[in-house]
Amino acid sequence: MAGGGRGLGFTAGLAVAVVTIQVAASSAHKVFYLTQLTMSAYAMLIVLGLALLMGYAGQASMGQAGFFAIGGYTAAFLTTFDLAPHRGSVVVSLLGRMHLLLTRADGSGGSITHVHPWAAALFAIVLAAAIAWLVAGPVFRLRGHYLAMATLGFGIIVHRIFLGSSLFGAADGISDVPALALLPGFAITGRAASRVSNYYAAWGVVLLTLWMLSNLIDSRIGRALRAIHGSENAAAAVGIPIARFKTQVFVLAASLAAVAGVLLTHFNGGIGPSDASVMKSVRFVAIVAVGGMANLRGALAMGTVLTFLSLRGYFGTFDDLVFGGILLAMMLFAPEGIVGGQLWQRLKSANPLKVR
Amino acid sequence: MATQVLEVRELGRRFGGLQAVADLSFCVTRGVVKAVIGPNGAGKTTLFNLVSGFARPDTGSVCFLGEDVRGLPAHELARRGMARTFQQIQLVPGMSVLENVLTGRHRHTRAGFLPSLLRLPRTVREGRAAREHCRETLAFLGLADYAEAEAVSLAYGLQRLVELARALACEPQLLLLDEPAAGLNMRETEEMAGTIRRINATGLTVLLVEHDMGLVMNISHEILVLGAGRRVAEGTPHEIQGNPDVIRIYLGEDDDQGP
Amino acid sequence: MLMSSDIFLQFCVAGVTYGIIYGVVAIGFTIIYNTTGIINFAQGEFLMIGGMTAVTLQRYVSLPLAILGAVAITMLAGAAIEVLFIRWLHRPSVLRMIIITIGVSIVIREIALHLWDEKSHALPHFTGDSVSALTVAGAKISPQVLWVIGVCGAMVLLLGLFFRATPLGRQMRACASNRDAARLCGINTRNMVTLSFVLSAGMGALAGCVVSPITYVQYDSGTALAIKGFTAAILGGLGSTAGAAAGGLILGLLESFGVWVLPAAYKDAVAIAVMLGVLFLRPSGIFGNAEAARLREF
Secondary structure, three states: OOOOOOOHHHHHHHHHHHHHHHHHHHHOOOOHHHHHHHHHHHHHHHHHHHHHHHHHOOOOOOOHHHHHHHHHHHHHHHHHOOOHHHOOOHHHHHHHHOOOEEEEEOOOOOEEEEEOHHHHHHHHHHHHHHHHHHHHHHHHHOOHHHHHHHHHHHHHHHHHHHHHOHHHOHHHOEOOOOOEEEEOOEEEOOOHHHHHHHHHHHHHHHHHHHHHHHHHHHOHHHHHHHHHHHOHHHHHHOOOOHHHHHHHHHHHHHHHHHHHHHHHHHHHOOEOHHHHOHHHHHHHHHHHHHHOOOOHHHHHHHHHHHHHHHHOOOOHHHHHHHHHHHHHHHHHHOOHHHHHHHHHHHHHHOOOOOOO | OOOEEEEEEEEEEEEOOEEEEEEEEEEEEOOOEEEEEOOOOOOHHHHHHHHHOOOOOOEEEEEEOOEEOOOOOHHHHHHHOEEEOOOOOOOOOOOEHHHHHHHOOHHHOOOOHHHHHHOOHHHHHHHHHHHHHHHHHHHHOOOHHHOOOEHHHOOHHHHHHHHHHHHHHOOOOEEEEEOOOOOOOHHHHHHHHHHHHHHHHOOOEEEEEOOOHHHHHHHOOEEEEEEOOEEEEEEOHHHHHOOHHHHHHHHOOOOOOOO | OOOOHHHHHHHHHHHHHHHHHHHHHHHHHHHHHHHHOOOOOOHHHHHHHHHHHHHHHOOOOOHHHHHHHHHHHHHHHHHHHHHHHHOOOOOOOHHHHHHHHHHHHHHHHHHHHHHOOOOOEOOOOOOOOOOOOEEEOOEEEOHHHHHHHHHHHHHHHHHHHHHHHOHHHHHHHHHHHOHHHHHHOOOOHHHHHHHHHHHHHHHHHHHHHHHHHHHOEOOOHHHHHHHHHHHHHHHHOOOOHHHHHHHHHHHHHHHHHHHHHOOHHHHHHHHHHHHHHHHHHOOOOOOOOHHHHHHOOO
16 A cells, blocks of 8 residues: 555654664764754655655656756855846846845955855746746656656756856856854754754754645645546546646655755755766666555655665665666666556456456 | 537538548537437547547537637646546555555645645645545545555446546546446446446436446436537437437438438 | 868868778678667677787797687687677567666776786787877878778678678668568578678777777777667668768767867767757658668667
């Protein structure tokens, strides 16, 4: 049965695990583990969105890293692009009057005036959502492997744009991204002193997302999504607007990826084109596949483990091979998630002569 | 309230070289059970798909509840009050019987993405009311005990009833049944006939496609006979039974032995 | 803004050179797609394997022998992929297959990285060297370009002959046209599938060898080629070998002239843009049949 259910027990258990790990790591003086777990947490936001999209709505996306990058790069760019030389222009003075600008000391002794991180973050997420909305319409008219290729193509174009454009730092990406202040005295940043608070912030966001998505799955919308995945005919016959819902889930998944992008960029203090690469997108698909498509908790658990191991360098130079291999193995032997859906179930159960 | 729930005029559709339905006109009056019969390839399924929005007509018009609905997609017609079942059962795997039937309440519930994500109190209330409604529907069809079972794991006959329950949960103005007795044994077919009669007794208009003559003659008020995509005959079961044209299209020209 | 005729010709030559390679990849896609309905994303890897293997072999044997060996080994690899990953799947969905082939291409690529290294390699020029040039109609062309056009052109022609004139080729066409009917006629469709992989692999390997002196080959060359080959295949109308060849040439020329208007870093983006354009605007491709395209399960 669908594993996205109420699972309040799971959420509570996860919260306990999160706290336990922090206490253990701190006391063992291995606080750097927390940094990698924080990064894993943000990656899990992308995975959760993708698990919803693939497992419940049945749509594969090989381009989630693209939305992650759109979110991250937009936030990075807006908070590092000095607007001081442009003070006179209409846009900049307007931003100033709306209190959306921030002036601070930059790393090299001067000062920089840029968009306030919160405004930048909001804009970045809305931008990613808007792009997803624009792309979804044409994409969902395609089916099967054309859909996968289109999202793959989207991811590659995004990657190429960030890699090739000097505005975004080309191969070096953008660095010196400032902290994102959440509360007085608490900000999303990579500074050593904030490691523990950032760890809790990250996992707090993950738990909140898990709670919200679980609510969604149990709701009327969740059932509609599962209907779309299980039988589009049935969904249409009860009045579910399939194209509209697919688009909305796609936008939701993209927004989650963008949120991850924004937060992780502030945490890392920067972002680079490799974060937008196809292999990153493939990783997320592999994690959702191995976690069990329609299983948010499974994807979360497997994903955290795999991402953490990968970040710690456990897979060495075989990193991509591991994820590629996992994806391949899952698709060969246990495809019942994304690609199962209608065809798989129809083959299994639609035999009118079956005697029961 | 319109007396003609459905009016079809000069409906036509080709697929490649085959004219599946041609120049077809008929009406469905409120409250009747109307059956569409005909030999294989006569165009019955195509007609169903054209009426319910799963296929677009090339020519002709479809009027549902007095409004021109030609070319509207299936989900739009469902929204306006048409519900259907399928020849090959279309239940959602991984969901229970109750959850499958709950999808039928989709157009009567309103919670959107954001309220659902946040589990707002009114969303929870709406969900509870929908569940109540569906449990009543399940009870009406004798499926109350199966509410929590995984829908696709049930016996074939029960799955047909679940699909029927889902269609009823839509509270439709017109119920389209696509071969409701397909794959059912004799006893199950009789039960299905009784069920359809009970559904009709609540005032629901039913249009069905069916091969089982017993069921058709038993429960229909009107019968429409199709042959090669065209109307061959239309009338009460009694009129259809004695109609030589009908016999001819079933048995073929050469074998016409007469009644 | 006009360009001078010899620059124009240079762009044309570059476009045709790359275009023919894309065409070979596209034909490989088409052959496999026609026999199995699968989009084999690992298609690009065949060129990479062929090129890299030949580079290694020619350290020990003569160039022609190295190329022959590389083609043979790649054909074996193609057969192995089919047997290991495709053959035993029971009616897989199209989407599942493409993700599987994406996974296969990733695994092949990473194995290649560890078997060889991350550096780019090349075979020596077949005739002349990297600076020799022939002057044709005002443009300076490396003799290797003629080799590319000649070898690939010959391959395409021979393939056409194979499909039209040999019994085995006709059997493959029957299989592509209607698999069940072909099986009823006694054609061993499973072997036809393997043959299609072997054929695509061999063609890819040879193309990879002949183009490596110009473009160099490295462990991750396959991915870009697969995407561009796929674009070329759908541009020409998926399922048509002639369309694939034409699509390849068109794409090559578009890419080549694209460098004239876009910064060089965006060269790859041209192919993606074309791919997305085809998918969204005309999925049946330039020469494809729109009605037939709608009927096929994509």
